[in-house]
Amino acid sequence: MVVYSSGLRVSEAAALKIQHIDSKNMRLFVQNGKGGKDRYTLLSDACLNVLRKYWKEYRPKHPEGWLFLGTYNVTHITPDAIGDAFNKAVQRAHIAKQASIHALRHSFATHLLEDGATLLQIKSLLGHASVQSTTIYLHLANMPSGIVSPLDSHSTGTEFEVSSHA
Secondary structure: OHHHHHOOOHHHHHOOEHHHEEOOOOEEEEOOOHHHOOEEEEOOHHHHHHHHHHHHHHOOOOOOOEOOEOOOOOOEOOHHHHHHHHHHHHHHOOOOOOOOHHHHHHHHHHHHHHOOOOHHHHHHHHOOOOHHHHOHHHHHOOOOOOOOOHHHHHOOOOOOOOOOOO
């Protein structure tokens, strides 16, 4: 849920700390993302509610504040462990289509684009260094309905004459 709702890389979700959850501003802090860069991304209400339930049940305690602890509570969960849990969930749900944990990050970006977010906003949330990396989502997104041709939105259509050269 955290990977999809915030567009995290699996390594970023694994390294999430309790102090990275900013419920006041409804955002997550990503520390040392790809390229060692820090950023903020979205925190959904639904995800925050699940994280609160998780915290109440498991009360993860670690000196560094890791939210998702590894097997022996020495460090955070590994990306491989998250991937294994995802794959087991896919099997339990009887999803036949090929799925990967990273596809959740792609879905986050694609759905934001379909909902009207700009490429620059998505670039920032994903932590991409270049907007070129973000443009991949342009061909993945379904065009939103309600798009009107510029001919219809900027003219009455009556100022154009039909010619044999048109």
